[in-house]
Amino acid sequence: AQKITQTQPGMFVQEKEAVTLDCTYDTSDQSYGLFWYKQPSSGEMIFLIYQGSYDEQNATEGRYSLNFQKARKSANLVISASQLGDSAMYFCAMRGLAGSQGNLIFGKGTKLSVKP
Amino acid sequence: DTAVSQTPKYLVTQMGNDKSIKCEQNLGHDTMYWYKQDSKKFLKIMFSYNNKELIINETVPNRFSPKSPDKAHLNLHINSLELGDSAVYFCASSQQTQPHSPLHFGNGTRLTVT
Numbered sequence: 001a002q003k004i005t006q007t008q009p010g011m012f013v014q015e016k017e018a019v020t021l022d023c024t025y026d027t028s029d030q031s032y033g034l035f036w037y038k039q040p041s042s043g044e045m046i047f048l049i050y051q052g053s054y055d056e057q058n059a060t061e062g063r064y065s066l067n068f069q070k071a072r073k074s075a076n077l078v079i080s081a082s083q084l085g086d087s088a089m090y091f092c093a094m095r096g097l098a099g100s101q102g103n104l105i106f107g108k109g110t111k112l113s114v115k116p
Numbered sequence: 117d118t119a120v121s122q123t124p125k126y127l128v129t130q131m132g133n134d135k136s137i138k139c140e141q142n143l144g145h146d147t148m149y150w151y152k153q154d155s156k157k158f159l160k161i162m163f164s165y166n167n168k169e170l171i172i173n174e175t176v177p178n179r180f181s182p183k184s185p186d187k188a189h190l191n192l193h194i195n196s197l198e199l200g201d202s203a204v205y206f207c208a209s210s211q212q213t214q215p216h217s218p219l220h221f222g223n224g225t226r227l228t229v230t
């Protein structure tokens with residue numbers, strides 16, 4: 001069975017500093033995708049970044065990067081130069097190929113608060 | 117030109133009532149989903165539809181029934197509403213043929229059962 005674990009219920013970061021949100025996963029699939037979503041207080045789910053299991057380089061999207069360590073089954077999100085607007089819930093999610101039918105499995109989320 | 121739109125945004129109703137939430141996507145995706153987000157923010161898959169066929173049903177009570185008139189729409193019908201059904205319900209879509217493509221979510225429907 002697939003599982004996503006986010007061990008940080010809440011995190012604080014000072015504005016303009018970098019922050020790392022942890023995510024570990026478990027799967028028997030050889031091919032899978034890892035995703036991060038942001039949910040601000042307004043409630044919408046915003047896709048941030050994707051990492052494929054066979055990708056050799058870590059994914060980057062603007063201020064977001066994914067620190068992918070396949071052997072350790074971790075896919076941490078790094079946000080550089082934090083902004084007040086980054087305050088939100090962040091969800092790590094995984095999608096396999098075999099039998100999952102494209103279903104995204106989510107972690108429990110991390111609430112990030114950016115301090116001015 | 118919202119990609120995934122769901123209505124209503126808020127739904128307040130009494131126990132025992134029947135209600136529906138509508139979802140439409142204009143992305144040309146062939147798979148649509150319903151997720152439930154509980155009070156602790158945990159997101160759990162309820163249903164997914166691929167080419168108008170149900171392909172996932174994660175032990176959801178049969179009071180919940182998805183209905184898809186075409187691949188751009190996936191509506192959620194809920195019968196005999198219970199207090200425990202209060203949650204935020206998200207519709208999403210993806211291109212099934214691209215399994216590593218992200219799911220695109222609607223803005224959610226906050227259901228409150230009193």
